[in-house]
Amino acid sequence: MALRAxxxxxxxxxxxxxxxxxxxxxxxxVRKVEYAVRGPIVLRALxxxxxxxxxxxxPFTEVIRANIGDAQAMGQKPxxxxxxxxxxxxxxxxxxxxxxxxxxxxxxxxxxQACGGHSLGAYSISSGIQLIREDVARYIEQRDGGxxxxxxxxxxxxxxxxxxxxxxxxxxxxxxPTRTGVLIPIPQYPLYSAALAELNAVRVDYYLDExxxxxxxxxxxxxxxxxxxxxxxxxxxxIINPGNPTGQVQARxxxxxxxxxxxxxxxxxxxxxxxxxxVYAEGxxxxxxxxxxxxxxxxxxxxxxxxxxxxxxKGYMGxxxxxxxxxxxxxxxAAVQQQMQKLLSxxxxxxxxxxxxxxxxxxxxxxxxxxxxxxxxxRQAVLAELAAKAKLTEQVFNxxxxxxxxxxxxxxxxFPRVQLPPRAVQRAQELGLAPDMFFCMRLLExxxxxxxxxxxxxxREGTYHFRMTILPPMEKLRPLLEKLSQFHAKxxxxxx
Amino acid sequence: MALRAxxxxxxxxxxxxxxxxxxxxxxxxVRKVEYAVRGPIVLRALxxxxxxxxxxxxPFTEVIRANIGDAQAMGQKPxxxxxxxxxxxxxxxxxxxxxxxxxxxxxxxxxxQACGGHSLGAYSISSGIQLIREDVARYIEQRDGGxxxxxxxxxxxxxxxxxxxxxxxxxxxxxxPTRTGVLIPIPQYPLYSAALAELNAVRVDYYLDExxxxxxxxxxxxxxxxxxxxxxxxxxxxIINPGNPTGQVQARxxxxxxxxxxxxxxxxxxxxxxxxxxVYAEGxxxxxxxxxxxxxxxxxxxxxxxxxxxxxxKGYMGxxxxxxxxxxxxxxxAAVQQQMQKLLSxxxxxxxxxxxxxxxxxxxxxxxxxxxxxxxxxRQAVLAELAAKAKLTEQVFNxxxxxxxxxxxxxxxxFPRVQLPPRAVQRAQELGLAPDMFFCMRLLExxxxxxxxxxxxxxREGTYHFRMTILPPMEKLRPLLEKLSQFHAKxxxxxx
Ligand SMILES: Cc1ncc(COP(=O)(O)O)c(C=O)c1O
Ligand SMILES: Cc1ncc(COP(=O)(O)O)c(C=O)c1O
Numbered sequence: 001m002a003l004r005a006x007x008x009x010x011x012x013x014x015x016x017x018x019x020x021x022x023x024x025x026x027x028x029x030v031r032k033v034e035y036a037v038r039g040p041i042v043l044r045a046l047x048x049x050x051x052x053x054x055x056x057x058x059p060f061t062e063v064i065r066a067n068i069g070d071a072q073a074m075g076q077k078p079x080x081x082x083x084x085x086x087x088x089x090x091x092x093x094x095x096x097x098x099x100x101x102x103x104x105x106x107x108x109x110x111x112x113q114a115c116g117g118h119s120l121g122a123y124s125i126s127s128g129i130q131l132i133r134e135d136v137a138r139y140i141e142q143r144d145g146g147x148x149x150x151x152x153x154x155x156x157x158x159x160x161x162x163x164x165x166x167x168x169x170x171x172x173x174x175x176x177p178t179r180t181g182v183l184i185p186i187p188q189y190p191l192y193s194a195a196l197a198e199l200n201a202v203r204v205d206y207y208l209d210e211x212x213x214x215x216x217x218x219x220x221x222x223x224x225x226x227x228x229x230x231x232x233x234x235x236x237x238x239i240i241n242p243g244n245p246t247g248q249v250q251a252r253x254x255x256x257x258x259x260x261x262x263x264x265x266x267x268x269x270x271x272x273x274x275x276x277x278x279v280y281a282e283g284x285x286x287x288x289x290x291x292x293x294x295x296x297x298x299x300x301x302x303x304x305x306x307x308x309x310x311x312x313x314k315g316y317m318g319x320x321x322x323x324x325x326x327x328x329x330x331x332x333x334a335a336v337q338q339q340m341q342k343l344l345s346x347x348x349x350x351x352x353x354x355x356x357x358x359x360x361x362x363x364x365x366x367x368x369x370x371x372x373x374x375x376x377x378x379r380q381a382v383l384a385e386l387a388a389k390a391k392l393t394e395q396v397f398n399x400x401x402x403x404x405x406x407x408x409x410x411x412x413x414x415f416p417r418v419q420l421p422p423r424a425v426q427r428a429q430e431l432g433l434a435p436d437m438f439f440c441m442r443l444l445e446x447x448x449x450x451x452x453x454x455x456x457x458x459x460r461e462g463t464y465h466f467r468m469t470i471l472p473p474m475e476k477l478r479p480l481l482e483k484l485s486q487f488h489a490k491x492x493x494x495x496x
Numbered sequence: 497m498a499l500r501a502x503x504x505x506x507x508x509x510x511x512x513x514x515x516x517x518x519x520x521x522x523x524x525x526v527r528k529v530e531y532a533v534r535g536p537i538v539l540r541a542l543x544x545x546x547x548x549x550x551x552x553x554x555p556f557t558e559v560i561r562a563n564i565g566d567a568q569a570m571g572q573k574p575x576x577x578x579x580x581x582x583x584x585x586x587x588x589x590x591x592x593x594x595x596x597x598x599x600x601x602x603x604x605x606x607x608x609q610a611c612g613g614h615s616l617g618a619y620s621i622s623s624g625i626q627l628i629r630e631d632v633a634r635y636i637e638q639r640d641g642g643x644x645x646x647x648x649x650x651x652x653x654x655x656x657x658x659x660x661x662x663x664x665x666x667x668x669x670x671x672x673p674t675r676t677g678v679l680i681p682i683p684q685y686p687l688y689s690a691a692l693a694e695l696n697a698v699r700v701d702y703y704l705d706e707x708x709x710x711x712x713x714x715x716x717x718x719x720x721x722x723x724x725x726x727x728x729x730x731x732x733x734x735i736i737n738p739g740n741p742t743g744q745v746q747a748r749x750x751x752x753x754x755x756x757x758x759x760x761x762x763x764x765x766x767x768x769x770x771x772x773x774x775v776y777a778e779g780x781x782x783x784x785x786x787x788x789x790x791x792x793x794x795x796x797x798x799x800x801x802x803x804x805x806x807x808x809x810k811g812y813m814g815x816x817x818x819x820x821x822x823x824x825x826x827x828x829x830a831a832v833q834q835q836m837q838k839l840l841s842x843x844x845x846x847x848x849x850x851x852x853x854x855x856x857x858x859x860x861x862x863x864x865x866x867x868x869x870x871x872x873x874x875r876q877a878v879l880a881e882l883a884a885k886a887k888l889t890e891q892v893f894n895x896x897x898x899x900x901x902x903x904x905x906x907x908x909x910x911f912p913r914v915q916l917p918p919r920a921v922q923r924a925q926e927l928g929l930a931p932d933m934f935f936c937m938r939l940l941e942x943x944x945x946x947x948x949x950x951x952x953x954x955x956r957e958g959t960y961h962f963r964m965t966i967l968p969p970m971e972k973l974r975p976l977l978e979k980l981s982q983f984h985a986k987x988x989x990x991x992x
Contacts, residue, residue: 117570343526346690
């Protein structure tokens with residue numbers, strides 16, 4: 001009997017028992033998961049950094065990680081007030097130090113009072129510290145012009161990622177043609193496709209309209225929904241606003257149309273609003289789904305089910321490493337909400353430091369507080385720089401022949417479309433690579449610039465993109481954009 | 497047509513659309529999840545606390561939460577050195593402060609160097625900060641008498657819970673009679689049954705031997721395995737050592753027998769070793785599965801698949817709120833390990849503050865460091881008090897007629913068996929409650945003592961237990977134990 005390489009189902013003949021857990025026996029849903037943002041490009045970037053450290057000669061002196069929305073990794077400084085309060089909470093001896101402003105101390109004491117044993121080291125209740133849920137509720141009310149928010153509908157989470165997966169988990173049911181389908185935008189943030197694969201739900205793609213600055217078009221939603229009904233049971237619609245990777249900010253009318261559509265078609269709405277503080281373009285404004293839904297009145301306000309997600313990872317604070325976030329649920333069935341509560345309790349609680357940061361983000365210093373001026377200045381500086389970088393990115397890319405970039409109205413990314421010559425496409429196919437993966441790999445090898453191929457987010461067949469964050473510091477961003485444009489020109493010549 | 501209450505499948509007649517997400521349409525696996533540690537008892541405890549605050553008269557003045565292994569919530573103080581380093585990392589301005597010892601500063605600087613942008617606010621790589629994985633590897637090597645550990649086999653996690661669920665996720669496959677079965681101890685820590693329900697895997701119970709101080713008996717493993725093979729495909733065996741809720745510490749011979757059994761029966765081993773620092777009984781000693789497995793030599797050392805879990809939530813530090821932990825995988829198939837890496841990357845990274853605490857736990861101050869003496873004293877004080885409380889608990893309970901408590905050799909819990917009079921059992925059944933739930937509820941209402949009924953962990957049919965942590969401060973623990981014993985006597989009289 002011949003043993004074929006890669007044939008995992010046979011007992012090996014060298015006396016070794018076959019492993020219990022192999023590619024063939026493991027969870028097939030996990031195998032189907034894809035995740036590009038930390039995929040092969042990033043692994044290669046890590047290797048290159050190591051080679052540089054070892055003194056290997058490269059055509060560049062540093063790897064620039066423009067692949068992930070991680071502001072502080074790109075040099076953005078933490079907001080002082082947030083870290084002061086957190087340090088006080090972590091090490092309450094510091095409450096005696098004269099080096100911390102009064103309002104930071106007050107905040108820290110208030111939070112410690114609300115912690116088990118007055119310590120961040122205690123588990124919180126599973127939905128998050130009650131006081132902080134109340135802070136979040138007040139924040140939402142203010143954000144939405146006074147529309148009430150109930151702390152009991154707010155669940156703190158381990159980053160928004162965790163909350164998104166929790167809500168998807170509730171929604172997944174059925175088999176074969178009754179399997180839950182979930183509509184997601186294409187291009188998408190790949191957490192969605194990954195989580196749906198893992199949960200064995202059906203991913204239903206709707207395409208954003210690149211020609212209209214990545215706008216969401218209800219006719220396209222309808223097309224996707226109708227086609228999906230053949231083979232699954234679509235029950236939820238995910239929206240990312242402001243968009244990742246696409247950077248668009250949805251107009252209010254568009255949100256209304258989406259809500260009407262979801263209501264008519266009986267879809268649970270999931271609004272990923274982690275970039276709600278990241279809106280740069282003139283004329284663009286963030287409208288929360290909760291607010292629009294409520295203002296539309298009954299039956300939408302009273303019946304449409306919605307989950308809205310937020311995070312401490314983005315905005316002006318960029319505190320990714322702390323993994324704080326929340327979900328607000330609206331019009332959720334009470335019994336389902338109990339089930340959600342139970343599900344959360346299995347994982348005990350979200351990390352408390354992330355909860356504390358969230359509390360700062362939703363209740364920052366007031367104008368009368370000693371820390372207000374500095375807080376406000378730091379916050380504005382970050383947001384102003386992001387706005388300038390958004391503009392610069394769009395501008396430089398659009399000056400390059402063969403690159404076309406929609407306005408970066410919000411979030412932290414550009415998602416330019418690149419023309420790739422047919423011979424490059426062919427070469428990529430020979431190598432078994434997506435053409436934009438081939439392009440991005442070459443870009444990385446020759447320039448040290450690490451961006452993610454559009455194929456990792458999804459794109460219309462035959463189009464090619466990459467996602468680049470706008471986060472590198474201003475002095476690096478312009479040369480970076482120019483280098484990238486020049487590389488594209490060279491690449492195009494090479495394969496013409 | 498009559499509408500029955502609770503009939504979710506009909507469109508309501510009051511003009512409301514039915515919700516998209518209802519008990520009937522939601523994920524049926526989530527519905528099956530049970531989680532007692534934060535179940536109805538704890539909800540009632542919360543209510544009682546609120547009533548006390550509102551001035552409602554009760555037969556007690558405070559609710560004592562002996563339901564959850566959360567040391568700091570019960571008043572244990574954080575270890576100073578851990579919090580100093582963390583505060584320095586959170587707010588690096590403090591590195592200039594004269595109030596922090598040199599070694600804490602060195603540690604903090606070393607960690608910040610290893611963080612993206614030198615900040616805890618950056619995402620780490622998905623498997624955790626490389627430097628900290630190396631620290632963990634060195635810790636394991638030392639713990640295991642020099643047996644090597646590879647940092648690349650170590651994955652940091654959001655508490656041990658997260659790592660346990662990740663490994664279970666990899667193992668789950670098949671349908672009907674080929675569904676993955678996982679052997680878990682009864683009584684168990686209910687994360688296991690909850691995760692298996694959620695993942696739609698088959699839970700295979702093996703009973704610990706209460707008559708032998710909750711020892712694990714391989715004959716019972718074999719019984720459970722054989723019966724399970726009728727209806728599922730058992731592929732993994734979970735061990736909790738030291739045990740939660742049962743407090744036993746496994747003897748080395750027992751671990752060897754378990755490893756031999758797992759190898760012969762082709763079971764993936766999951767060793768939950770989060771209580772490895774919590775061993776109190778004379779003659780008891782912690783042996784890691786990794787060490788025993790390695791010392792058994794081939795084929796065990798070279799082939800038996802193992803995942804071992806640890807956490808910052810327990811031990812002497814009890815830093816539950818930070819959600820730090822890790823898993824070390826041994827003999828995992830390389831391709832599966834890649835899949836695991838990919839799966840982890842979807843969730844971005846574990847919370848960085850938890851990673852930092854883990855780094856301190858695995859590389860504490862050395863004897864030559866300025867913080868050593870204080871660190872050591874604090875650590876010893878906590879462990880010595882836990883040991884005393886373990887002994888006291890066993891002793892007081894065993895003096896009470898109708899209560900029998902095995903020695904608390906390790907971990908943080910006693911799991912005494914209580915005799916409940918037949919009339920109490922009958923009364924409970926009339927109320928639709930498990931008899932021990934009835935007992936614990938009455939205990940809570942009359943004494944303010946919050947413990948978890950044995951039925952939440954599993955127990956042999958017809959036996960009744962409760963789990964009580966040994967964490968209340970010494971001065972509260974003795975009266976608590978006595979009050980509980982007296983309540984049991986009264987309860988017994990009442991229903992005789
Ligand atoms: C659209 C979107 N949603 C959710 C997340 C998850 O963020 P976190 O889990 O860090 O809160 C991200 C992170 O990049 C994102 O871009
Ligand atoms: C046996 C056991 N495993 C795992 C855990 C999870 O701990 P954490 O997720 O806080 O690390 C616990 C917590 O009580 C436990 O008792």
